[in-house]
Amino acid sequence: MEKEKKMPLQKIMLICSKGTLEDVYAALVMANGAVMEGIETKMFFTFFGLDAITKKTMDKLHTSTVGNPSMRMPGGLPFPTMLGGLPGVEAGVSKMMRKQMDELDMPPVSEFLELITAGGGEIYACKLAADMFKLTKEDLSDEVTDIITVGDLYGMCDGEGVQIVFT
Amino acid sequence: MTIKTIAGVNVDVNDEGYMNDASQWNKEVAAGIAAEENVELTDQHFELFEWMREKVANGETLTLRGIGKSGVVDAKQFYKMFPGAPLKKATKIAGVPKPTSCI
Numbered sequence: 001m002e003k004e005k006k007m008p009l010q011k012i013m014l015i016c017s018k019g020t021l022e023d024v025y026a027a028l029v030m031a032n033g034a035v036m037e038g039i040e041t042k043m044f045f046t047f048f049g050l051d052a053i054t055k056k057t058m059d060k061l062h063t064s065t066v067g068n069p070s071m072r073m074p075g076g077l078p079f080p081t082m083l084g085g086l087p088g089v090e091a092g093v094s095k096m097m098r099k100q101m102d103e104l105d106m107p108p109v110s111e112f113l114e115l116i117t118a119g120g121g122e123i124y125a126c127k128l129a130a131d132m133f134k135l136t137k138e139d140l141s142d143e144v145t146d147i148i149t150v151g152d153l154y155g156m157c158d159g160e161g162v163q164i165v166f167t
Numbered sequence: 168m169t170i171k172t173i174a175g176v177n178v179d180v181n182d183e184g185y186m187n188d189a190s191q192w193n194k195e196v197a198a199g200i201a202a203e204e205n206v207e208l209t210d211q212h213f214e215l216f217e218w219m220r221e222k223v224a225n226g227e228t229l230t231l232r233g234i235g236k237s238g239v240v241d242a243k244q245f246y247k248m249f250p251g252a253p254l255k256k257a258t259k260i261a262g263v264p265k266p267t268s269c270i
Contacts, residue, residue: 029269032231115231115242
């Protein structure tokens with residue numbers, strides 16, 4: 001059998017459709033990692049993912065304390081869902097998580113976007129979702145290149161060694 | 168482990184070309200590795216290498232964000248100084264181990 005030819009990844013499009021802290025960071029870490037490897041990187045934020053590139057919300061993202069079975073108390077005890085529903089609990093837990101991430105040198109979302117674009121990565125917003133949430137370019141981070149359609153997105157994904165990842 | 172002669176110095180490197188012994192590093196060795204990586208070195212590069220080597224000697228992890236806040240360069244300049252894969256190239260030329268950080 002012929003030896004399989006190696007095809008290194010050359011370009012990646014990461015789609016982020018959720019606005020929870022962990023979903024957004026997963027996409028950002030992957031995008032930043034790709035930029036650092038010299039891979040052409042583009043990000044597309046849609047639906048609640050738009051929170052991650054909206055000036056007002058991007059540095060205040062929350063993680064869900066309700067319906068999140070992996071949520072634990074400090075020390076490892078289970079986190080009761082009833083407790084997670086109390087006012088202020090989600091905000092407090094999210095703040096704590098952001099602090100812990102910062103200690104690991106994971107920057108706040110706004111700064112993370114700057115790091116990605118500093119390396120040549122590009123950030124895009126979904127037109128349909130932006131229309132739906134009534135957001136314009138002015139509401140979005142300065143790192144956002146443009147608000148584009150799905151067709152534009154596919155148009156950007158041409159060439160060899162391209163992957164589209166939906167997070 | 169391999170011994171490679173760079174700029175007349177016998178340097179102990181791993182399979183990926185990273186130096187195993189930071190004490191074998193000097194400016195000429197850096198220039199030798201930089202030539203292989205197609206990086207042209209300036210005074211700013213060496214200023215950054217000094218900063219990086221000190222951090223590593225103190226047991227700290229190098230990250231893109233940390234380098235961007237080093238006061239020597241910002242993230243944009245860092246990408247420009249080491250086109251392609253900046254953190255990998257910079258650590259290789261600075262004679263420190265390949266970074267294990269994801270950011």
